[in-house]
Amino acid sequence: MKIAPGIYEVGAPKWGYFKAGNTKAYLVEDGDDLIVIDTHYDADARFILDEISRIGRKPEDIKHIVITHGHRGHMGGMATLKRLSGAPVYAHEWEADIVSGDRAIPKVDIFVFSPIQTWPIIIVGQTTGRWNKVEPVTVDRIVDEGDKIGPLQVLHTPGHTPGHLALYWPERKALFTSDCFVTWPLITPGWRNTMLNVPQSWQTLARLATLDVEVISPGHGDSIRENGGAVLRALAQKGKF
Numbered sequence: 001m002k003i004a005p006g007i008y009e010v011g012a013p014k015w016g017y018f019k020a021g022n023t024k025a026y027l028v029e030d031g032d033d034l035i036v037i038d039t040h041y042d043a044d045a046r047f048i049l050d051e052i053s054r055i056g057r058k059p060e061d062i063k064h065i066v067i068t069h070g071h072r073g074h075m076g077g078m079a080t081l082k083r084l085s086g087a088p089v090y091a092h093e094w095e096a097d098i099v100s101g102d103r104a105i106p107k108v109d110i111f112v113f114s115p116i117q118t119w120p121i122i123i124v125g126q127t128t129g130r131w132n133k134v135e136p137v138t139v140d141r142i143v144d145e146g147d148k149i150g151p152l153q154v155l156h157t158p159g160h161t162p163g164h165l166a167l168y169w170p171e172r173k174a175l176f177t178s179d180c181f182v183t184w185p186l187i188t189p190g191w192r193n194t195m196l197n198v199p200q201s202w203q204t205l206a207r208l209a210t211l212d213v214e215v216i217s218p219g220h221g222d223s224i225r226e227n228g229g230a231v232l233r234a235l236a237q238k239g240k241f
């Protein structure tokens with residue numbers, strides 16, 4: 001779904017909350033090239049591939065695959081997309097050996113009592129997680145704060161995980177925040193127990209709130225299409241979970 005010029009949001013057409021809690025992937029058009037930001041939940045990457053054909057593009061147009069962090073709902077289709085496109089995979093150094101399958105995903109306590117909409121993630125995630133593994137891929141390029149991927153600036157945004165990345169497209173005032181905050185099941189900075197480092201997560205949010213932003217595309221839930229900066233500033237002001 002097009003949410004802004006050159007930016008497409010990809011989610012499950014239905015039952016999205018069973019896919020790691022309405023997880024979202026994004027396509028960014030950089031001229032003739034496509035950048036994929038996160039790869040959704042399913043190994044066949046079908047929702048991403050469907051969107052690529054819907055906008056009249058081909059998998060070979062993918063030139064960069066960015067994994068914001070090494071969590072299940074963001075890595076599902078990465079092996080398929082890499083095979084189909086031959087594009088390099090990017091991640092932060094701290095996440096790279098999770099993406100490559102050499103280190104287990106650190107246990108994040110995903111159990112949040114409220115709101116009740118999060119329960120399907122918890123129940124489905126914990127029962128299917130045992131056998132529904134991600135096919136790992138080698139990270140081709142380690143990226144960090146200050147790097148550029150096409151028109152996107154790489155921001156190191158630790159808190160949820162130590163090597164978490166966000167991506168900022170200044171010319172379009174667009175920010176891809178992944179799990180720095182979510183808009184599903186409600187607009188929230190997250191929960192104390194989903195952050196590996198709670199103080200860092202607030203520092204990251206405060207920093208993101210200083211950016212000139214209209215469109216915000218999160219890792220779970222719908223994008224905010226206008227005045228995203230105000231939403232971030234309001235959240236950052238809370239300062240505690």
Ligand SMILES: [Zn+2]
Pocket residue numbers: 069071160179
């Ligand atoms: Zn995550």
Ligand SMILES: [Zn+2]
Pocket residue numbers: 023071073074179219220
């Ligand atoms: Zn996530």
